[in-house]
Amino acid sequence: MAGNQQRVIWTIGGGKGGSGKSFITTNIGICLSHLGAQVILIDADLGGANLHTFLGVLPSAPTLSDFIKKRVSHLKDVLIQTGVPNLQLLTGAQDLLDAADAKSVQKRKLLRSIQSLESDYILVDLGGGNTLSVLDFFLMSDGGILVVTPEPTSIENTYRFLKSAFYRRLRQTVSSNSAKALIDEAMDGKNEAGIRNPYELLKEVRRINEDDARTMVEEAETFHPNLILNQVRSKKDIEIGFSIRSACQKYFGIHLHYLGYVVYDQDVGNSIRKRKPLVLENSRSKAAQCVTEIASRLANSHRMRKGM
């Protein structure tokens, strides 16, 4: 399948540590590879990169920094074979995202080199971070995926991340400095201008620059992050995903795409302890079936987008 087609990059982030981003990244990656696609997983989790553990691969292999420091000449040379056919792993991206001085030039260079990799799908695990670099990476991909558990803390953190990402995206698209300054101010929840939500921000921007306000509205319409609800235990939990979608519609005016949910399942913990991915170890478990369904939905949405 890999070849001249453009690769699709999905970034998995938001929320907080422990919501299951690495588990979901790994297992969706394997499902996509089972569909016959070339897949690369990239570990960019600042809080503790451990995709290799989920795959049962040793961490001593070459990393992205070997490429950045020019110890190897091609990015593909630092890809690790995972033992799963069609699935490769790239670690060490967190070093670049972590750097306080990571300039957007550098980030763009990283993204370009990632885009140059030969693969159908590239999944980037961003971890629970909320730094500007992480936000930029989340926004630069073809699709951002938020992984949330049905708990107040997880949902709160996800909204915080989403708000940061949304405002960051608006900031990138407006042209006037005064509008940028207003957005910066609105990022602070207790700002002096009294801007408490995106609509009040829009109202303020409209007052100073009509064109930028129009741009913001257009941008909001094209911002479609995705949501996966993990560790659901009841039908009511599943409904929370739809409620989050509605809340985002009313609060941000954006359309969040509810990709699906993964049920709480003892088998997940067991597979992680064994360092064997769930969809390989226990493909008939409930959680594995949920992940498989999400993966095929992702593959379909991508096909539809490309009109395939």
Added chain:
Amino acid sequence: MKRIEEQTHYEILEVSPNATVKEIQQAYEHARETFHSDSLAVYSLFSEEEMQKIQASVEEAYRVLMDEALRRSYDQSHSHLIERSPKGKQTEKLVPSSEIKGSLSFTGLSLEIGEMPYRGKSLKQLREKLGIDLKAISSETKINIKTLEWIEEENLDFLPAPVYLKGFLKGYARVLKVDSQKLIEGYLQLYEERKKK
């Protein structure tokens, strides 16, 4: 990006302008569940005041859209705002026009059971208004059709003892999204009345 005040009733409930009565009912239940002060999905985004505003808009949208006459006049007065051909942004089901006519022909009663006691006959009317047939209820609840018919006919002679009946009523109420407690109470009253005779 439209503020609550600027959204049409359809946008408030997140339904297409072609939504059926059943779709509106479901959307309303969902919105009530979502914009509720205990809802996990909203408490950290909206202030109390904002929540009240949303709740009021949801109620108003439901009130208008569930009444055929009010909905028609709303559609006319807001035709410039209502997007008749959604751009496929949301997963809206387009309903064939015959189905819309079918479900809207039951206009004699308001959808909420309202003043009527919660009993078999009102259940039947509500079900018909929503355009759901007994077979669908039966497959959803795993209750056999005959029993559902007896429930609707309030045929106490054939129905099982109240202790079993309660479970059936609960299941039926859940499908129609009516208050199961009220239904059970209303139904048990029937037994009381019968005893007195």
